[in-house]
Amino acid sequence: MIAPLLTLVALLAPPGAPLPDDSVYQLKHNYTAATEKPLALDAFRGKRVVISMFYGTCPHVCPMLIQDIKRLVDAADEGTRGELEVILVSFDPERDTPKGLSKLAEKHGLDPATYHFALGTPDQVRELAAVLGIRYRRQKDGSIGHTSVITVLDEQGRIVDAFEGAGAGVLKLLPALTPKGGG
Amino acid sequence: MKLCAPRPWAPIAVLAILGAGLCMLPAAAARDTPDRVRIPAGEVRPLYRRPPSRRPRGEPAPPTRVDAFLMDRLPVTNADFLAFVKARPEWRRGAAKGLFVDPDYLAHWAGPLTLGDAAAPDAPVVRVSWFAARAYCAARGGRLPTEAEWERAAAAGQKGPDGRGEPGWRETILGWYAKPTPARLPPVGQRPANFHGVHDLHGLVWEWVEDFGATLVTADAREAGDTASLRFCAGGAADATDPEDYAGFMRSAMRSALKARHTTASLGFRCVADLEEASR
Incomplete structure (x- = not known):
């Protein structure tokens, strides 16, 4: 009896209501988007968000990661897709630039209305990676070793589900993209 | 060994500075203080050889260079952390x-602002998260050490920066790892300092x-899978640069x-600070 009621309350909670304790948005990060405009981590509060981390000069893993996110988003039904936002935060704020990220988005054919590339500070990068459970380390050759984790956040920024790895397994996140599933 | 210098975060001093707030504490200092000691620049040997999927195959990965830095002589104590949460309500x-x-988090304290019987003021604080530890160090004008910095400082014995050759060094460390954590932790600073003047990196x-x-991350996420299994399942020590470094x-x-x-009952922390460029 109570669970559905709580779900309803959560859905109806206005964006001004206090954030849940375990919301990723507790980080209160403000990034710079590829458009060079500021982008708050909680800018899409009220919507389902797919979030992950990557870096621009990454040779193999990041293109695969971006393709996997695209695969997931493209597999969602039109109504869900229209409400979905994707945030991709760079591991490498020292070398990635807004311009470089715009080019990357273009190269992958990503709609800037849905896909938001973002640059934070090194401290923010570490904190976000920590809450998303992404492990990374800069290597001596300048590349960044990292795990691939794609996370779905609910309307209040809580983690609904996550996928670690690469490939079609990412589609297990499909139910989490709609408020009635996963959350 | 007893500490000769008073610690600014000892309970009495803390009462005095509470009104003034944490900002009174100096930002990263350039040299030794009673609290922090300079760890000279050096190298840390990586635990593992290059994974077979990386060339050149199986060769030892190059050592990690660590710049000189300042490290707390002692782990952060319950009294230290209590002063912090008094000044920063959001971390209570x-x-x-x-x-x-x-x-x-801090479940062994008697209350949000009371240490109680299970948490002696001079014992190391435990049951603190990475976020809480980071916030504490930032408030003190410092930061958490990197893994390489910590390992660099902790590699020292009594006589030099590399304790491996000293009799009993390895055995002492492993002997502690083999013991369960006592319900009530002893005070910090009871054991002799190491070569750098740092206490309790091992044994508490x-x-x-x-x-x-990042500890297991190598070059590329594609490899994270196979190297992790190589290390912990079958291969184990085969990949190690020093198989004795249990x-x-x-x-x-x-x-x-x-x-x-x-948070765990045996996991605490200490802070470090950067040296000014000129004093490295």
Whole structure:
């Protein structure tokens, strides 16, 4: 009896209501988007968000990661897709630039209305990676070793589900993209 | 060994500075203080050889260079941490957000602002998350050590920066790892300082490092899978640069199992600070 009621309350909670304790948005990060405009981590509060981390000069893993996110988003039904936002935060704020990220988005054919590339500070990068459970380390050759984790956040920024790895397994996140599933 | 210098964060001093707030504490100092000691620049040998999928195959990975830095002589104590949460209500037990701490955060304290019987003021604080430890160090004008910095400082014995050749060094560390954590931790600073003047890197509690999550990450996420299994399943020590460094492997495995909000009864921390460029 109570669970559905709580779900309803959560859905109806206005964006001004206090954030849940375990919301990723507790980080209160403000990034710079590829458009060079500021982008708050909680800018899409009220919507389902797919979030992950990557870096621009990454040779193999990041293109695969971006393709996997695209695969997931493209597999969602039109109504869900229209409400979905994707945030991709760079591991490498020292070398990635807004311009470089715009080019990357273009190269992958990503709609800037849905896909938001973002640059934070090194401290923010570490904190976000920590809450998303992404492990990374800069290597001596300048590349960044990292795990691939794609996370779905609910309307209040809580983690609904996550996928670690690469490939079609990412589609297990499909139910989490709609408020009635996963959350 | 007793500490000769008073610690600014000892309970009495803390009462005096509370009104003034934490900002009174100096930002990263350039040289030794009673609290912090300079660890000279050096190298840390990586735990593992290059994974077979990387060329040149199986060769030892190059050592990691560590710049000189300042490290706390002692782990952060319950009294230190109590002063911090008094000044920073958002880090009190019950107030700290669930994203940043797990439900056992400071659970052994009698209350949010009371240490109680299970947490002696001069014992190391434990049951603190990575986020809480970082916030504490930032408030003190410092930061958590990187894994390489911590390992560099902890590699020292009594006589030199590399304790491996000293009789009993390895055995002492492993002997502690083999013992369960006592319900009531003893005070910090009871054991002799190491070559650098740092106490309790071994023998009291495990300690958070800034990049705890990176410990197993090598070059590329594609390899994370096979190297991790190589290391912990079949291959084990075959990949190691020093198969006798059991303690190093234990620390690495422990760190890799942690999440940033985790707290445990045997995990504390200490802070470090950067040296000014000229004094490196």
